[in-house]
């Protein structure tokens with residue numbers, strides 16, 4: 387089971403000083419900043435997923451890459467650009483079209499040739515055919531007459547199959563070397579199975595199942611069961627955006643050999659509570675927003691709603707007490723008092739004192755052996771700025787890799803035999 391991590395250029399600066407919050411004046415972002423696979427050893431994922439909209443943008447808008455970064459990716463190829471060579475091995479890179487970014491459009495915004503130009507130009511190992519997400523799921527439609535299925539759903543499913551067919555033809559004509567992957571879309575178990583069957587007939591041996599992110603786990607499993615019945619020996623499945631490691635053994639039994647997801651990383655700073663992963667649970671990170679660099683806070687100070695000096699004093703107290711707590715020189719209550727006074731000043735009315743107490747009493751960072759926690763200690767649990775938040779995301783990726791390995795090896799009788807080292 388291979389886990390692909392979707393890249394969004396979320397690196398960290400190794401020169402960042404957590405006490406002074408200064409960086410090296412010699413820092414060159416592209417050269418010096420580090421990816422998760424450079425900071426965490428062994429790398430916490432088996433490959434990277436790179437989306438065309440993030441690199442190239444959509445027609446009329448630019449992507450997340452600067453023009454210079456984009457040029458360098460095309461010039462050097464993905465393996466050099468992402469510094470993926472790790473000793474004798476290198477992680478594979480998969481490209482896709484980021485179908486959710488154009489889900490509201492009538493058709494995908496890229497042509498098959500543009501997509502191949504991207505995959506070929508960046509020297510990806512695997513390329514996913516352009517697809518169009520079916521935005522809905524209703525298992526009851528399997529027992530209903532075909533005309534009950536919304537026309538737009540049928541249109542998107544068939545368009546995706548025909549784009550996959552076009553991509554395979556162009557792949558042959560252009561003598562491409564990346565491994566082509568098609569996407570199956572559906573609205574029910576049987577419709578996913580029909581799509582997979584058609585893609586196999588076209589010639590695909592690796593098929594990604596799309597549009598499953600919002601589905602409940604039983605619906606995903608039902609769809610996989612239906613797909614399993616039509617799967618020819620040797621065809622492998624990829625789950626797009628699905629992370630439920632508790633079911634990973636079951637997924638493997640149905641022919642899933644890979645998946646991708648950003649959630650272990652994103653939860654570090656996007657989630658309300660599941661910010662810091664441990665093997666069997668998650669913890670809330672302690673929020674100490676920056677007085678400088680926080681737009682909301684700056685406008686409150688300008689409007690006179692917050693006293694800047696008082697805010698700075700409280701901010702400093704929070705950070706000092708967290709470090710003292712780490713050295714057992716103050717109590718969890720001392721930290722919580724400071725953090726709650728600071729958040730009250732900032733107009734945050736949510737009472738997090740109980741969940742903060744859980745985090746502090748467990749001190750999960752002091753027992754974690756990942757490179758992030760071992761290096762920065764208590765700083766990892768502070769919800770504050772990209773340098774801490776992204777490192778916590780890297781830690782989560784490391785824990786996620788351990789969970790995945792544990793859940794895959796939890797019981798015997800895995801019929802794929804595919805496990806992580």
Ligand SMILES: [Zn+2]
Nearest residue numbers: 754756759781
């Ligand atoms: Zn850690």
